[in-house]
Amino acid sequence: MRGGKRPGAGRPVVADHEKRVQMSVSVAPTTKTRVAAMRKDGVNVNAYIEDFITELCKRWLQGEDL
Numbered sequence: 001m002r003g004g005k006r007p008g009a010g011r012p013v014v015a016d017h018e019k020r021v022q023m024s025v026s027v028a029p030t031t032k033t034r035v036a037a038m039r040k041d042g043v044n045v046n047a048y049i050e051d052f053i054t055e056l057c058k059r060w061l062q063g064e065d066l
Helices: 029-040 045-061
Strands: none
Touching: 029 045
16 A cells, blocks of 8 residues: 555556656756747747657667767
8 A cells, every 4th residue: 555544545556668767967047948949839849858868878889979
């Protein structure tokens, strides 16, 4: 159980592939402005960051100069 005695009470269990953690990064003010504009238009910036980091990591693991 996660936070309650009654059946169905408490926080729901989150599947491993859906879990997320908070992370802070420092970016230039122009980058922050661009990200804010993209989010305002409904772009899922988090998904693009996930894809970018996954690809970057693949290249790094292959020994490519980054």
